[in-house]
Amino acid sequence: xxxxxxxxxxxxxxxxxxxxxxxxxxxxxxxxxxxxxxxxxxxxxxxxxxxxxxxxxxxxxxxxxxxxxxxxxxxxxxxxxxxxxxxxxxxxxxxxxxxxxxxxxxxxxxxxxxxxxxxxxxxxxxxxxxxxxxxxxxxxxxxxxxxxxxxxxxxxxxxxxxxxxxxxxxxxxxxxxxxxxxxxxxxxxxxxxxxxxxxxxxxxxxxxxxxxxxxxxxxxxxxxxxxxxxxxxxxxxxxxxxxxxxxxxxxxxxxxxxxxxxxxxxxxxxxxxxxxxxxxxxxxxxxxxxxxxxxxxxxxxxxxxxxxxxxxxxxxxxxxxxxxxxxxxxxxxxxxxxxxxxxxxxxxxx
Numbered sequence: 001x002x003x004x005x006x007x008x009x010x011x012x013x014x015x016x017x018x019x020x021x022x023x024x025x026x027x028x029x030x031x032x033x034x035x036x037x038x039x040x041x042x043x044x045x046x047x048x049x050x051x052x053x054x055x056x057x058x059x060x061x062x063x064x065x066x067x068x069x070x071x072x073x074x075x076x077x078x079x080x081x082x083x084x085x086x087x088x089x090x091x092x093x094x095x096x097x098x099x100x101x102x103x104x105x106x107x108x109x110x111x112x113x114x115x116x117x118x119x120x121x122x123x124x125x126x127x128x129x130x131x132x133x134x135x136x137x138x139x140x141x142x143x144x145x146x147x148x149x150x151x152x153x154x155x156x157x158x159x160x161x162x163x164x165x166x167x168x169x170x171x172x173x174x175x176x177x178x179x180x181x182x183x184x185x186x187x188x189x190x191x192x193x194x195x196x197x198x199x200x201x202x203x204x205x206x207x208x209x210x211x212x213x214x215x216x217x218x219x220x221x222x223x224x225x226x227x228x229x230x231x232x233x234x235x236x237x238x239x240x241x242x243x244x245x246x247x248x249x250x251x252x253x254x255x256x257x258x259x260x261x262x263x264x265x266x267x268x269x270x271x272x273x274x275x276x277x278x279x280x281x282x283x284x285x286x287x288x289x290x291x292x293x294x295x296x297x298x299x300x301x302x303x304x305x306x307x308x309x310x311x312x313x314x315x316x317x318x319x320x321x322x323x324x325x326x327x328x329x330x331x332x333x334x335x336x337x338x339x340x341x342x343x344x345x346x347x348x349x350x
Contacts (some may be wrong), residue, residue, distance in 0.1 A: 003332060006031070006032050006320060018058070018102060019050060019117075021101060031329045037145050039120055044090055048213055077217075098292065099116065120219045123143060148160075161194060169280055173201075174199050186204075205228065207241075209250055211225055231269045241275070244272070244276075244278070251264060251315055263315040267302075276318040282321060
């Protein structure tokens with residue numbers, strides 16, 4: 001077995017604002033193997049880093065009178081969403097916004113923080129700078145971008161997948177031997193299948209715990225996420241991807257009392273097909289933990305997240321998306337000490 005990789009999920013959102021330079025830098029300092037940006041589009045065709053294209057949950061756009069007339073309702077992947085959207089703002093306008101905490105009730109410690117919206121190029125710059133700082137024998141820091149809503153953006157005339165690939169090529173990162181590791185992830189099979197014919201970079205199919213990929217919905221394809229998580233669905237994924245990024249409940253189920261139950265067959269089925277399994281998202285707060293690992297009374301109180309990490313490492317996952325890199329590393333160190341056969345942290349396809 002290989003030691004699981006630790007993917008800094010939007011940086012370290014448990015301690016810094018997600019998708020900010022400060023958050024990514026803290027993840028690097030804490031030992032992350034990869035930093036993870038979510039990618040959406042600006043009006044002038046620039047890849048910018050946000051959890052979603054709707055901006056009011058992560059910025060102060062709603063407080064800016066100059067942008068009040070841009071509030072609108074859009075159909076995003078079949079869901080009516082009201083707010084302000086990245087594709088309606090130029091990069092210059094987006095950079096004028098201040099970022100803020102997305103889930104203040106769970107992370108009140110981040111309420112006093114502010115940041116600026118980054119471009120994908122700036123995240124690459126952060127990784128470049130860190131890898132330049134490291135010695136020749138040290139492992140390279142990787143990036144793990146996600147294309148958000150590719151079908152939605154295609155309908156608006158933005159090919160987010162092609163722009164991602166051209167950006168990587170322009171930075172000498174879409175090669176057989178990129179200067180540092182890159183893994184591409186998406187919720188939709190269609191853009192991953194398109195990428196498979198154009199790049200040798202590792203590709204990860206994300207799996208939700210419910211619903212279906214939006215491109216499948218539009219095409220009338222009945223293969224939902226439940227099917228994709230099955231042995232037959234994983235065989236389909238193995239035709240174009242190197243692994244799956246699975247919602248954690250697909251790897252370890254919870255019982256009727258919301259406690260951790262037994263591992264499912266997903267990891268074994270995926271490994272039988274040569275697919276890596278990266279699980280999302282592990283977090284410290286009670287709000288996200290199973291009932292038997294919560295401590296204290298409030299959703300923001302930190303529970304026994306270490307035990308949850310160890311359970312997933314024991315289940316055989318190849319990587320974890322984490323909101324607390326330090327906790328993920330501590331758990332991995334403990335797991336490795338009791339699993340002497342674990343060595344290294346390979347990326348899928350390596």
